[in-house]
Amino acid sequence: MILEIVKAGNSILRQQAKEVSDVLDPEIQKLIDDMEETLASEKKGVGLAAPQVGRSLRIISVKTADFTEVLINPVIVERHSLEKIAKERCLSIPSVEKKVRRSRKITVWYLTREGFELQLTLKDFSARVVQHEVDHLNGVLLTDK
Numbered sequence: 001m002i003l004e005i006v007k008a009g010n011s012i013l014r015q016q017a018k019e020v021s022d023v024l025d026p027e028i029q030k031l032i033d034d035m036e037e038t039l040a041s042e043k044k045g046v047g048l049a050a051p052q053v054g055r056s057l058r059i060i061s062v063k064t065a066d067f068t069e070v071l072i073n074p075v076i077v078e079r080h081s082l083e084k085i086a087k088e089r090c091l092s093i094p095s096v097e098k099k100v101r102r103s104r105k106i107t108v109w110y111l112t113r114e115g116f117e118l119q120l121t122l123k124d125f126s127a128r129v130v131q132h133e134v135d136h137l138n139g140v141l142l143t144d145k
Ligand SMILES: [Zn+2]
Pocket: 089, 090, 091, 092, 132, 136
């Protein structure tokens, strides 16, 4: 089911999202399916966080050329010092394009939708998208940067 995307101004985008305690819960699995479908329906969408569909939970869906994954309870365990400034957009703030400085390389820990722990290092655009989406889980928006 394609979900409606919450726009800036809605207080859910400012909340600290809660950790998912049971990844295999059918409601969580359904939410993940719906988030993936919603992201797929957005031609220019490369990432979506659960608060953007009105659920204050630590789940993000990422879809870039080299990284398509759902990350549950993601934690950026290392941000490498080399940074880059690039333009970003956000599905919740459609009218805004903003230059943001981010680490070019990060290491992120997360649970997969099957409940497995993974930790991997991402570079460049995929690293940027994950940093943007993790910001959403902490109530931070592009316009704050
Ligand atoms: Zn966003």
